[in-house]
Amino acid sequence: MTGDDKNQLGGLWSSTERTCIYLLQYTTTTKARLLQIHAFILRNSLYKNKNILAKFITTCSSLAAKRFTTSSEDATNLIRHAHKLFDHMPDEYDTFVSNTMMRAHLGIHQYDECLSLYRELRRIGTFKPDGYTFLTLAKLCTSTLDARRSQQVHNHVVKEGFVHNMFVATSLVDMYAKLGQMNCAQKLFDEMPERSQVSWTALVSGYAKCGEIDNARMFFNQMPKKDTPAFNAMIDAYVKVGDMTQASSLFNEMWEKDVVSWTSMIDGFCNHGDIDTARTLFNTMPQKNLVSWNAMIKGYHQNKQPNEALKLFQELQSEPSLEPDNITIVSVLPAIADLGALDLGKGVHEFVMRKKMNRGGSNICTALIDMYAKCGEFTKAREVFESWNVKETATWNALIHGLAVNGFGKEALDVFLEMCKNGVKPNEITMICVLSACNHSGMVEEGMKWFKRMEEFGVAQTIEHFGCMIDLLGRAGCLDEAEKLMEDMPFEVNEIILSSFLSACGYVKDAERGERILRKTHGKEYWNDGNYITLRNLYANEKRWVDVEEVKEMMRSKKTRKEVGCSSVIEGGEVWGFASGGGDRLHPEWVSINSMLEMLFVHMKKEYFTNMDM
Numbered sequence: 001m002t003g004d005d006k007n008q009l010g011g012l013w014s015s016t017e018r019t020c021i022y023l024l025q026y027t028t029t030t031k032a033r034l035l036q037i038h039a040f041i042l043r044n045s046l047y048k049n050k051n052i053l054a055k056f057i058t059t060c061s062s063l064a065a066k067r068f069t070t071s072s073e074d075a076t077n078l079i080r081h082a083h084k085l086f087d088h089m090p091d092e093y094d095t096f097v098s099n100t101m102m103r104a105h106l107g108i109h110q111y112d113e114c115l116s117l118y119r120e121l122r123r124i125g126t127f128k129p130d131g132y133t134f135l136t137l138a139k140l141c142t143s144t145l146d147a148r149r150s151q152q153v154h155n156h157v158v159k160e161g162f163v164h165n166m167f168v169a170t171s172l173v174d175m176y177a178k179l180g181q182m183n184c185a186q187k188l189f190d191e192m193p194e195r196s197q198v199s200w201t202a203l204v205s206g207y208a209k210c211g212e213i214d215n216a217r218m219f220f221n222q223m224p225k226k227d228t229p230a231f232n233a234m235i236d237a238y239v240k241v242g243d244m245t246q247a248s249s250l251f252n253e254m255w256e257k258d259v260v261s262w263t264s265m266i267d268g269f270c271n272h273g274d275i276d277t278a279r280t281l282f283n284t285m286p287q288k289n290l291v292s293w294n295a296m297i298k299g300y301h302q303n304k305q306p307n308e309a310l311k312l313f314q315e316l317q318s319e320p321s322l323e324p325d326n327i328t329i330v331s332v333l334p335a336i337a338d339l340g341a342l343d344l345g346k347g348v349h350e351f352v353m354r355k356k357m358n359r360g361g362s363n364i365c366t367a368l369i370d371m372y373a374k375c376g377e378f379t380k381a382r383e384v385f386e387s388w389n390v391k392e393t394a395t396w397n398a399l400i401h402g403l404a405v406n407g408f409g410k411e412a413l414d415v416f417l418e419m420c421k422n423g424v425k426p427n428e429i430t431m432i433c434v435l436s437a438c439n440h441s442g443m444v445e446e447g448m449k450w451f452k453r454m455e456e457f458g459v460a461q462t463i464e465h466f467g468c469m470i471d472l473l474g475r476a477g478c479l480d481e482a483e484k485l486m487e488d489m490p491f492e493v494n495e496i497i498l499s500s501f502l503s504a505c506g507y508v509k510d511a512e513r514g515e516r517i518l519r520k521t522h523g524k525e526y527w528n529d530g531n532y533i534t535l536r537n538l539y540a541n542e543k544r545w546v547d548v549e550e551v552k553e554m555m556r557s558k559k560t561r562k563e564v565g566c567s568s569v570i571e572g573g574e575v576w577g578f579a580s581g582g583g584d585r586l587h588p589e590w591v592s593i594n595s596m597l598e599m600l601f602v603h604m605k606k607e608y609f610t611n612m613d614m
Contacts (some may be wrong), residue, residue: 016044017052024055029063031078038081047088054100057082061104075108093127102136111144129160131168138168138175147179154184166192170199177206182215201230208237232260239268259285263292270299290322298331306335310344326357326364333367337374345371349384362392369395373402393427400433409441426457428464435468439475447472463491470497474504479513493517502534511538511547 013021023037037056046052060082064075086101098121105114118137121127134157141150154172162168169192176185189195189203200223207216220226220234231254238247251257251265262285269278282288282296293316300309313332316322324332329352336345349368357364365388372381381402385395396419403412416434420426426434431454438447451469454461466489473482482501486493498517505514514535532555539547 013049017046017049020044020046020052021055024052024059029059031063031067031074034060034063034078035081038085041085042088047085050089050094050097053085053089053094054097056085057097057100057104061100061107064104065107072108076110079104079108079110093121093124095128095130095133098127099130099132099136102133106136106140106143109143111140114140115149129156131162131165134160134162134168135171138171141175142178145179147181150175150179150181151184164193166194166196166199170196170202173199174202174206177202177209180206180210182206182210182212197225197227200224201227201233204230205233208233211237211240213237213241228254228256228258228261232258232264235261235264235268239264239271242268242272244268244272244274259287259289259292263289263295266292266299267295270295270302273303275299275303275305290325290328293319293322294325294327294331297328297335301331301335301338304338306338309335310339310341323355324351329357330363330367333364333371337371340375342375342377345375358388362388362390362395365391366394366398369398369402373398373405376406378402378406378408391424393424393430396424397427397429397433400430400437404433404437404440407440409437409443409446412437413443413446426459428459428462431457431459432464432468435465435472439468439472442476444472444476444478463489463494463497466491467494467497467500471500471504474500475507477504477508479504479508479510483513483517499534502538506534506538506541509538509541511542511544514538 020037020040023033023040027033034056041047041052041056060078064078067074067078082104083101086097089097098117102114102117105111105117114136118129118133122129134153137153137156138150141147141153153175157163157168157172169188173185173189173192176182176188185203185206189199192199200219204216204220204223207213207219216234216237220230223230231250235247235250238244238250247265247268251261254261262281266278266281266285269275269281278296278299282292285292293312297309297312297316300306300312309332313324313328313335316324316328329348333345333348336348345368352358352364352368365384368384369381372378372384381399385391385399388395396415400412400415400419403409403415413434416426416430416437419430431450434450435447438444438450447469451461451465454465466485470482470486473479473485482504486497486501501517502514505511505517532551536548536551536555539545539551
């Protein structure tokens with residue numbers, strides 16, 4: 001037995017070495033404790049023991065990975081200390097320790113440092129890479145989505161003689177598949193003398209992710225043994241194209257369903273508008289993680305059921321092992337905004353601040369600004385904007401839009417100019433917000449100016465921008481200009497633009513113009529319920545009862561109904577929704593509710609006339 005081999009046996013280690021390994025394995029890991037151990041290792045030259053060195057690097061890496069989400073600076077400092085100790089290693093770099101150091105850099109997204117270390121080790125010449133070295137490099141390529149570098153890694157694998165190593169070859173197939181280079185992945189897969197389960201799954205997942213469902217299904221059907229990740233990849237592919245029949249068939253075929261399987265199906269049914277089936281699956285799944293809860297909350301909001309989204313969010317808060325994250329907050333805030341539940345929104349804001357979520361990206365900031373603006377609390381929206389550390393284009397857009405919908409058009413344009421001054425590049429949504437600000441404040445000339453200047457910002461005019469301008473001109477009574485813009489735009493008229501124009505015709509009681517547009521767009525699918533109602537009201541204003549009846553007949557033939565308006569109140573911490581226009585007639589307390597509304601109406605009339613007499 002060599003001296004090195006003896007040194008691997010803890011029983012033959014010195015008491016100092018045993019003390020060090022005990023400290024690393026069995027004491028509470030904190031940054032302060034690791035710095036003390038770092039000094040202890042240097043003082044006693046324990047870096048010569050590769051097991052201690054690797055253990056120290058691994059411990060630093062584990063703590064750094066935990067700290068990385070909240071403080072990248074702390075994580076970087078920890079890995080820096082690990083690397084300082086690594087640099088004390090003798091000239092003949094140990095492969096195991098070197099791989100550990102590379103993985104430590106990779107763990108906190110220090111991709112350049114990881115690659116630089118590999119290049120430096122190769123330059124020295126005494127370093128001998130092994131299969132784990134190339135597993136790390138393959139993961140680096142997928143993390144950085146660097147196709148050029150992936151080919152270099154492949155070349156090094158061939159040069160070092162690891163191309164027929166099943167684990168290395170599998171990692172390369174997985175690398176190419178995740179990069180979308182399916183030709184390379186397929187070629188490597190075909191050349192493998194022995195294929196692992198992981199290599200089959202990697203190929204299927206790669207084709208599925210690229211949207212090549214036929215190829216994915218072909219290899220899926222050929223798999224010697226279909227595992228859960230392969231099923232999940234296929235289900236996800238079908239979900240993304242809206243084929244819930246195939247997704248359900250595979251889901252029912254699975255022997256072992258995991259949380260990913262259930263959540264993919266929930267997400268698919270939510271996107272498909274089948275919220276009831278999604279909820280049934282959610283209630284049925286044996287184990288739920290935060291991703292599952294987030295998918296269901298988001299699904300309720302997407303399907304215009306903000307009450308249910310809020311109820312589910314409140315249920316989540318009672319789960320002892322789960323805590324809302326950034327995605328949860330971004331999913332529930334729009335539902336709160338739709339309900340106008342300001343107090344609940346403030347509660348979520350307090351939670352965000354308490355959990356220090358404001359240190360992260362701008363998604364939560366954007367959602368908070370939008371929520372406060374929709375609840376009419378613009379001052380609070382501005383406070384959120386000013387206090388946030390990271391401001392991206394979406395954050396500025398939310399503030400501009402919040403000002404616009406609250407009627408502060410000039411202030412919205414001031415924020416837009418401030419945004420440009422700060423070097424933040426506007427996008428399509430920014431310009432929609434700017435035009436909307438002009439629209440809400442009746443600033444026709446300003447709107448035309450920014451509409452014409454969009455190309456200066458590298459933003460192409462879309463149908464949404466034309467829609468904003470047509471609505472702006474229509475509301476200002478400039479129907480000739482609005483109609484000309486509608487005729488000249490390089491897009492077909494859609495239902496939103498048609499609604500805006502017909503409403504404008506209604507403002508000035510111009511039924512003839514409305515009829516003209518009707519003839520041009522007759523038979524189009526975008527003649528929605530609201531457009532028929534607008535046209536009917538337009539005829540009624542001019543007492544054209546024959547035309548009114550004709551439109552009513554068209555509405556009856558198409559089973560057109562006016563969309564019921566919904567409102568909500570908060571009582572006892574619970575949201576109560578109610579519908580307008582008789583939409584709640586099936587409510588068990590409808591008679592009592594209606595009676596109370598009539599009493600309130602009489603009381604309001606009495607108060608009004610009393611004040612008039614005064």
